[in-house]
Amino acid sequence: MAAAKLYVGNLNYRTTEDKLKELFSQYGEVTSVNILQGRGFGFVEMGTQENAQDAKAKLNGTEFDGRKIIVNDARPRTEKGGRFGGERRDRRDFDKF
Numbered sequence: 001m002a003a004a005k006l007y008v009g010n011l012n013y014r015t016t017e018d019k020l021k022e023l024f025s026q027y028g029e030v031t032s033v034n035i036l037q038g039r040g041f042g043f044v045e046m047g048t049q050e051n052a053q054d055a056k057a058k059l060n061g062t063e064f065d066g067r068k069i070i071v072n073d074a075r076p077r078t079e080k081g082g083r084f085g086g087e088r089r090d091r092r093d094f095d096k097f
Helices: 017-025 049-059 091-096
Strands: 004-009 030-036 041-046 070-073
Touching (some): 017 041, 049 070
Antiparallel strands (some): 004 041, 030 041
């Protein structure tokens, strides 16, 4: 079975990766935990899709470390466009205005 990654939001800034791993380990093997320090969210990778869905169903909206956490399926990263978040424009495009 393939691993499944979950997004965990609204984390207490003092929450550690060890504490988060301990919480999710109740629902199966945790293969990795990554908290983005100072951002209030992180990612937990579970050993199987079934374990991830079980953890999501039971933990989403529950209180952990003094905060009500959000647990969702992690979305794949998308490539961001150019400097302005869209397609690159040629200077000639602006001569039309």
